[in-house]
């Protein structure tokens with residue numbers, strides 16, 4: 191029988207429920223338990239795939255092709271275990287399922303209502319991952335803040351599950367904020383009390399409170415919170431602001447969060463957590479031997495969450511290389527042929543980000559030209575790879591109007607074209623080439639030397655692809671395809687001969703980089719950037 195932990199949040203958003211859930215999962219996994227995390231999002235979109243990154247940050251993609259909330263990225267990076275379609279549920283998905291059932295006539299003449307029909311479907315989805323014995327513990331993170339109208343049915347479903355599950359299989363963790371008032375020079379517990387009251391008025395008594403705070407809570411304040419919120423004293427956990435998200439599991443362990451959870455579940459005979467690999471990573475992460483500069487060129491650089499998996503992949507790969515990567519976020523719209531040198535001169539490596547639409551494209555192309563000509567390590571992902579193809583076609587093959595069909599539907603030189611199977615697609619949601627596909631690597635290529643494998647699997651999220659009609663011309667001029675989809679012959683990786691490190695990938699390697707397994711291409715790119723730096727000083 192699986193055990194369920196529900197994580198809710200109060201007072202404000204952005205308190206780090208995702209990192210909390212991932213950190214707790216990490217501590218439990220380190221004791222040998224099989225743990226997974228799922229996210230329930232209150233919005234009506236079926237998934238975040240149709241949302242602008244400014245709205246929602248990055249859209250994360252799973253092996254089975256789900257477009258999901260970026261928190262699933264944190265779960266995978268912390269746990270080193272893949273998630274799936276089932277790990278992200280939205281209000282949209284719940285309603286879609288219920289409405290489909292209603293149309294089929296499954297409700298046999300009944301009036302279909304939020305309670306019980308919507309809450310029944312929510313409960314079914316909440317329990318789903320625990321049904322086949324694959325996991326011992328399922329952590330469910332509820333998006334949004336308690337008290338929001340949107341999340342009421344989720345909260346009600348959690349309340350009902352209290353009576354459906356064995357009390358030893360059910361826990362509610364509530365994350366709140368204890369703000370510091372600088373005028374009064376005091377931490378204030380009232381918002382936490384109110385937020386717990388809000389939960390209680392919905393019929394839920396949290397078992398454990400996690401209090402985000404800038405300063406130590408102190409025993410008296412903990413006692414006060416415990417008394418006013420009806421929570422055991424030891425279950426009031428202090429979550430001090432951490433220097434890095436990777437410290438959070440250890441901070442929570444110091445607060446004995448894992449012990450308290452296991453005690454409440456009656457799992458008291460488990461071994462102490464084995465965090466040696468995690469500590470190893472932290473040691474390398476915190477004590478780098480040198481610093482390198484990487485320019486991340488993209489159009490969503492103002493918002494860190496828009497490229498979160500990319501930034502995290504750099505962290506994993508830099509620890510592996512014992513160096514610190516200083517990321518320079520560069521707005522592609524601001525780069526021109528004239529200022530490119532000034533903007534990129536400091537960089538030891540240039541990364542061009544994925545994206546959609548033509549805003550900022552010319553800046554990306556100018557950055558790629560600069561990296562190609564100056565022999566600076568270059569890494570392009572998805573749209574970044576497509577821009578590298580366009581740059582090479584224009585400036586080396588002299589096809590001056592070369593472009594992608596995405597930017598000009600009538601072009602006669604679409605070196606990047608719409609995929610065959612995309613031609614009749616009308617709907618935007620969930621219709622891209624999504625999820626994991628195999629890719630065969632050419633020996634002696636940079637990619638092969640990074641992976642040391644002939645076949646890899648990587649995750650995709652795109653509609654356009656390299657146009658094979660041009661492949662021969664590209665290869666003759668020095669841009670080679672080093673990775674192919676073995677069934678369809680689609681070009682998945684391009685590289686430049688005679689350049690120290692120039693790689694463009696159609697897939698998204700950043701979705702598969704984890705703390706324990708940094709992505710080979712990011713590791714190899716950082717290594718090339720270190721060599722570039724060593725040569726230039």
Ligand code: GLN
Nearest residue numbers: 544545572573652653654
């Ligand atoms: N817009 C491009 C496509 O759909 C690239 C997508 C991406 O960078 N994820 O093919």
